[in-house]
Amino acid sequence: MSELDGIDFFRDQSVVADPYPYLKGLRDECPVRRETHHDVVMVTGYDEAVQVYNDTEVFSSCTSVTGPFPGFPVPLEGDDVSALIEQHRDELPFSDQITTMDPPKHTDHRALLMRLITPKRLKENEDFMWRLADLQLDAYFESDGEFVNGFGQPFAMLVIADLLGVPESDHARFADMLLHGAEHTGNIGSTGDDTLAHSPLEYLYAEFTQFVEDRRREPREDVLTGLATATFPDGSTPEVADVVRIAANLFAAGQETTVRLLGTMLKVLGDDRELQRHLRGNRDDIPNFIEECLRSESPVKGDFRLSRMPTTVGDVELPAGTTVMVVNGAANRDPRHFDDPDEFRADRPNARQHLAFGRGPHTCPGAPLARAEARVALERLLDRTSDIRINESVHGPAGERDYRYVPTFILRGLTKLFLECDVIEASPR
Amino acid sequence: MRVEVDDDRCGGHGVCMGLCPEVFDLAEDGYAVVLLPEVPPEHQAAVRAAANQCPTHAVRVS
Numbered sequence: 001m002s003e004l005d006g007i008d009f010f011r012d013q014s015v016v017a018d019p020y021p022y023l024k025g026l027r028d029e030c031p032v033r034r035e036t037h038h039d040v041v042m043v044t045g046y047d048e049a050v051q052v053y054n055d056t057e058v059f060s061s062c063t064s065v066t067g068p069f070p071g072f073p074v075p076l077e078g079d080d081v082s083a084l085i086e087q088h089r090d091e092l093p094f095s096d097q098i099t100t101m102d103p104p105k106h107t108d109h110r111a112l113l114m115r116l117i118t119p120k121r122l123k124e125n126e127d128f129m130w131r132l133a134d135l136q137l138d139a140y141f142e143s144d145g146e147f148v149n150g151f152g153q154p155f156a157m158l159v160i161a162d163l164l165g166v167p168e169s170d171h172a173r174f175a176d177m178l179l180h181g182a183e184h185t186g187n188i189g190s191t192g193d194d195t196l197a198h199s200p201l202e203y204l205y206a207e208f209t210q211f212v213e214d215r216r217r218e219p220r221e222d223v224l225t226g227l228a229t230a231t232f233p234d235g236s237t238p239e240v241a242d243v244v245r246i247a248a249n250l251f252a253a254g255q256e257t258t259v260r261l262l263g264t265m266l267k268v269l270g271d272d273r274e275l276q277r278h279l280r281g282n283r284d285d286i287p288n289f290i291e292e293c294l295r296s297e298s299p300v301k302g303d304f305r306l307s308r309m310p311t312t313v314g315d316v317e318l319p320a321g322t323t324v325m326v327v328n329g330a331a332n333r334d335p336r337h338f339d340d341p342d343e344f345r346a347d348r349p350n351a352r353q354h355l356a357f358g359r360g361p362h363t364c365p366g367a368p369l370a371r372a373e374a375r376v377a378l379e380r381l382l383d384r385t386s387d388i389r390i391n392e393s394v395h396g397p398a399g400e401r402d403y404r405y406v407p408t409f410i411l412r413g414l415t416k417l418f419l420e421c422d423v424i425e426a427s428p429r
Numbered sequence: 430m431r432v433e434v435d436d437d438r439c440g441g442h443g444v445c446m447g448l449c450p451e452v453f454d455l456a457e458d459g460y461a462v463v464l465l466p467e468v469p470p471e472h473q474a475a476v477r478a479a480a481n482q483c484p485t486h487a488v489r490v491s
Contacts, residue, residue: 050482054481054482114440118441118459119441119458119459119460120458120459122441122459123459352443352446352447352450353447353448354447357442359444359482359484360482360484361484361485362484363442363444363484365440365442367442367443368441368442368443368459
């Protein structure tokens, strides 16, 4: 037994604080290696991760969010478990969400989603982001300096509300409902023992059901009407519930993840003042800096897949019914793909090849949105400050910082980040 | 080797640009464009990877 097998990636708090030595240990032994606590095959190599993500014939996404918790409802025996998966997939948590669907159903729902987040719509949404960033910074600069909840959460949430066309007059109510409602939704990928509700997003459903029904009855010239009247690729009209789920999923998938990215970016810049000075004067280098943040601290640590039939990944044979975790955060530190992967290099030439947004048909549809949010937020923060520092009375001195990370095996990022900002007068964009 | 992007399929994910920025870019409108339709030998492996990894199978090589 190797030392690695003493660690339970899905439960131990030590790997929450720093998962990378454990993941490197796995990859050094084999980039496709079974962990012993929950019988999950951990895919920690870059090429192997791409292979799994692209192979939707072999790998089902039915357990993509939950993996072995609670696991498949019946034993998966035999050389082809496709039929068993189809029989029982509806009993799994999140089975009504696009992340757990497979083609062809996934293809239809994905097409519906992509109608809502077109590049054109994103452009309009970005105009709103610039205004919103300033509004949220006004409030943040008056606060105790805690960035994750003080800026990140409301900013990321209201960007999605605007993307979906929620009128600005409803934003305050949405912020109140969602930022407080979030406490009751259960934690996806919690390292604790809380059980999962079947649909933790139900509190959003009521709002969007109302919006969609209103717009179908009385179409207007607005984004919600576009949402309400969008059709599947074959021209058929989705059930109201289908549209509502997709809207709700954008909040669920797009908020916490972007917040973690924002936290990582500011942590890096607070700790590396030279890099901060460089980016202040070289704004064109911001996009690659964001990519390197995504690579080095992937907000989604990984995603699960379930094999329908025997297959080979890398050099490893996997039987049918194997739960694999594709660990984005580990693939992004594979030394066969990224030189000196544990080093943060804001100018890393291939940073953008990271798998933080996954790959294949389930590639994060919100990636362009997250990139724009990160860029706009950082631009305005740099515009409106002359210096940003880590608050050492909370996080301790350089070299001995005390940072806390969200206690889940799915998300990677800070729970809180206290900054000190030297605020200056700046002209609006 | 020639490469093209199917505009009807492209979703603007930018995976191709990430894998081979010499051959692919994202245009003002957010969708992918091909900079070098005749792919030079040194970029052919990366372009094949882009075709393989495009989330919507919009990248085609021939």
